[in-house]
Amino acid sequence: MEKIKTCRICNNKNIVEFLDLGEQPPANSLMKNIDDEEVFYPLSLSWCPECNLVQLNHTVDPKELFSNYVWVTSTSKTAREHSEVFYNDILSRTNNLEEGYVIEAASNDGTFLLPFVKNNYKVLGVDPAQNIVNIAVSKGVPTICRFFGTDTAEELLQNHGPAQVIIVRNVLSHVANLHDFVKGLNICLKEDGLLAIEFHYAKEIFEELHYDSIYHEHLCYFTLKSVENLLNRYNLFVNDIKESPISGGSLILYVKKEKGTVSPTVQRYRDIEKTIKINELRSWKDFATKVYSHRDQLLEILKDAIKTKGPIVGYGASARSSTLLNFCGIDSKYVTKIADQNTLKHKHYTAGTHIPIESPEDVMSEKPEYVFILAWNFTDEIINSLRENFDFNGKCILPLPNNPKIVNVRE
Ligand SMILES: [Zn+2]
Secondary structure (H helix, E strand, O other): OEEOOOOOOOOOOOOEEEEEEEEEOOOOOOEOOOOOOOOOEEEEEEEOOOOOOEEEOEEOOHHHHHOOOOOOHHHOHHHHHHHHHHHHHHHHOOOOHHHOEEEEEOOOOOOOOHHHHHOOOEEEEEEOOHHHHHHHHHOOOOEEEOOOOHHHHHHHHHHHOOEEEEEEEOOHHHOOOHHHHHHHHHHHEEEEEEEEEEEEOHHHHHHHOOHHHOOOOOOEEOOHHHHHHHHHOOOOEEEEEEEEOHHHOEEEEEEEOOOOOOOHHHHHHHHHHHHOOOOOHHHHHHHHHHHHHHHHHHHHHHHHHHHHHOOEEEEOOOHHHHHHHHHHOOOOOOEEEEEOOOHHHOOEEOOOOOOEEEOHHHHHOOOOOEEEEOOHHHHHHHHHHHHHHHOOOOEEEEOOOOOOEEEEOOO
């Protein structure tokens, strides 16, 4: 673990800390046994007065976080549906793709390359987790096990030539050496090629208080302004923008090597960012104030519910829930068990807060009055399942977005 001394994009020495979420374990480090040893790293954010990047103050060794990864893209229904839309969109923006090939950096299990493979386009996935690469290859998506950067880019260029399309989804915020990564993109992108970059947009985090998406894997929280500052340094220019439903609000940037004309959409986003002052320190200080008060409100709601109706259970032991539980100090005294559909997580305990994770069937057999929905970005899907599969008639506590609230499932 390293503390940064300068801004991750512009090297400014005077970055300003504005939010401290305390010492936290890596979000995906679920425990097999409750007395396993745990590591905790500081989790705090700074803002850069030069390039306005919002960023973590500490970097946990990427090998520790990503070499054996637990997130598999295809388990998300939203992601599977989005991959088809994404494919069609790329195709409509590219000429002569049949003569070139598509690279995806951090391609995970190949979900987003699969539609290209099915339509006989040449692809190559690059991902650092061998366990996930094996899954991709078994599905017929050619994938090599590497971290993406200038070295990998040179190798790809030499072996396959420049790529017509490069896809970079939800990885830029994970990258410790941003400069090496973006330089690599420039190296292996064809002169008239298309680069599609998707990321959880800082505007959504800022406006809806998604502070639970802040964890050690996410080093940067990009606005259009801060990401353009990074890309422009490597002669990559944002040409158009589209919204995506991933992570509760993401942007897809279409980037080219040629500066060219930008679409009115790009200008609209630049204007919105000015209007809502998202690139100013004052706004992020307000955000921090709201985060601290959100914690107090949430704890009040949980304590009240426990006082009147007894023990509460949780739903969704996601990575995001780890930040929320650890920051708010919600442990097994508040939440007795957490239900999760992923069987790999069963018979484990949440990192830092030690709440047992079980199957939804096990957890709901206790007939709880309240269910605390930790994976709140899947609220509709979860409430439907509680109604249909467990005949649940109680109440759900939703921590986010914005203020925590209680909803009656019967309504
Ligand atoms: Zn900076």
